[in-house]
């Protein structure tokens with residue numbers, strides 16, 4: 536096997552793929568870095584009005600190195616840009632239950648439930664991942680500081696994926712989000728330049 540130690544994040548990116556007006560990661564993700572600490576679901580203070588970073592050349596390393604999965608999946612069309620799709624896709628390794636323990640999977644952060652409810656591209660992708668045993672988790676953006684409450688889709692959508700029933704897959708995603716919304720919420724706050732857990736107000 537050839538040495539991969541000199542491969543950088545940039546080497547994995549689809550050439551020419553640009554964030555454009557999308558600002559999803561700069562709004563919805565939390566950041567805890569020496570240069571910047573940001574709560575989830577709070578716009579970064581450096582985010583410009585029309586998109587883009589006002590400190591681009593000196594942005595934190597974590598921002599420089601982070602890309603959503605759309606940037607490194609050439610099979611995904613421009614429609615998959617998170618702000619257009621209503622979904623931000625990430626590669627993830629979570630503490631998945633059996634039979635997914637130790638597997639890499641996908642995290643779908645739903646930004647816009649209405650767009651998702653009829654999105655056949657999303658249904659086809661989720662269905663194909665479930666059929667090939669790739670763990671898929673879904674969560675919805677929350678209030679400022681709120682941590683996502685992810686739900687595993689694989690068990691709930693197994694039959695819909697087998698049936699290739701796109702609408703049942705989409706309905707199942709929305710149902711999983713609604714069930715997650717009923718779970719106890721967890722929040723973060725910033726204290727002494729760190730993110731710490733806190734109780735809701």
Ligand code: SF4
Pocket residue numbers: 553554557558559560561601602603604605606616617618623
């Ligand atoms: S979510 Fe993806 S496309 Fe959107 S701004 Fe972040 S990296 Fe760019």
Ligand code: SF4
Pocket residue numbers: 560561566571579580581582583587588589590591594595598
């Ligand atoms: S510093 Fe720039 S790249 Fe990083 S989250 Fe803020 S706006 Fe986005």
